[in-house]
Amino acid sequence: MADLSRTEVEQIALLARLHLEPAEIEAMGAELGAILAHFATLAAVDTTDVPAMTHATETQTLRADVVEPSLPVEDALSGLPAKARSGDLIVVPSIIPGHES
């Protein structure tokens, strides 16, 4: 399997919201190419008569509709830096185009 092209790496980086330096794009193209090559080996196995399996177990595991205590707000927000809090709300860059700070 050949290396991934620059465009492909840039597209994947965009979807993952990762910033890559030009040199990193080059290196990443080679690394991802090697990973895909491994999957190509797996894909070579003939699976014509093997049904698709997405889960190891297909047992129903439904939960009863019962409310249990939620996390205390302080715990829920404990991973936030101070500047990302406004009272008990999470502060993020504006979601409205043109209003980004």
Place this chain on the structure above:
Amino acid sequence: MSAEQKLSERSVAEMLLDWEPVIGLEVHVQLATSSKAFSPSGTAFGEPPNSLTDPTVLGLPGALPAFNRHALELALRLGVATSSQIRAKSRFARKHYFYPDLPKGYQISQYDEPLCEHGHLDLIVGAELKRVRLQRIHLEEDAGKNLHAGTVSHVDLNRAGVPLVEVVSEPELTSAEEAAEFMRALHRLVRWLDISEADMEKGQLRCDANVSIRMRGEDRLGTRTELKNINSFRFVQHAVEHEIARQLRIIDAGGRIERETRLWDETLGQSAPLRSKEEANDYRYFPDPDLPPVMVDGGMMGGILKTLPELPAVRFARYQKELGLSPDDARLLVSERGLADYFDACVAAHPSQRGARNLANWMLTELLGALNAEGKSITESPMPAPTLSALVVLVENGTISGKIGKEIFEESFRTGEPPLAIVERRGVQQISDEAVLAPVVDKVIAANAKQAKDYQSGKDGLFGFFVGQVMKETQGRANPVVANDLLRKKLGR
């Protein structure tokens, strides 16, 4: 003003002779569960921000989702009520995108194996039902809520993880009115079946619309735009109307419709593009490895089929066909299950089916009027259905006049005393006996000799005066038909 905006409303109407709008709706309905779709946090509205989260909602490492059985039952109820094909084994998939209200970086949804497919929803259009096909109904979780705050946004995750169904229609609605009607029909149905409170002010029913236009007679669909953020019946109508006109103007000016997502702003009465094309969505769906398939067995389906009530569209047709109600009355009665059930109880208590129209009149004018005045809903009515039915019978069989009937209604509504008891206590039975009314008529004519003479010499308008006098003498109890006959006979014209 750009050239595309110069097309007048009249020209829009003219263009619609050649161009056909095609609309498909995607409606999100919150399922009325107590806990979230995949974890046990509560779903109450209006709680303090970020107070309804848990490790699963926040997407913390190690948290494992488990699906809510009640959410599945509610979704199945909707599937059955829309005659959908139910998948015995459906699957959850991860839909990946980055947005501040989505802590996990993906939304749990369903993709190529949704719970329900190929159902239909019946819309009430005038006196008729219009059947709209549904592509699918699938399960998913809601995201959190973004609040715009100047140069930043605020996020509240209380709503994240709340169970939803997304109902997707086929693109076969052909006007803004029909789009609004689709939303009304779905709103009515999910409330009817206790699937959702569908309170639009709380965001429990939300709609996106896909709109395109094509030359009439063309089979292929035109390029569509997706309108987001249309959360009331009125908004959906305005937004779709506006979008159809916008697309017609572009075509008229020789332009092309861009495939894009637009956000409707009701205050401005216009839409604006939401995302640029470069960020065309690539959701990278794949089966969620944390969640086993959703299995639906015969026992579960049996339970749902057994408890499914008569549906609003069926009742709308029955009220017209079997009970002779007008389309307007029938539509009003099925607008809420409580109203239709109350009406059915009235009909059941009435000795004859022919009373249905009278019962509907009394219920929709007198009863609803009185309830509205007190801010009460039909289920809080102090007057039980058999009592209203008994009152209507008293009017129908001539025991009391319609006018007295209204007074009896008011008193019975207020005090709870049975109508017949009030009638007997107040002695207000209608007088239909000529032998009793004749002397009253004689007395009225004698006391108003001048008016009698005027009437006899051609002043027709005075007849009403005499009827009024007879009513006054009898405290409104005279049977108006009998009184009129006697007056005509005795006044000699």
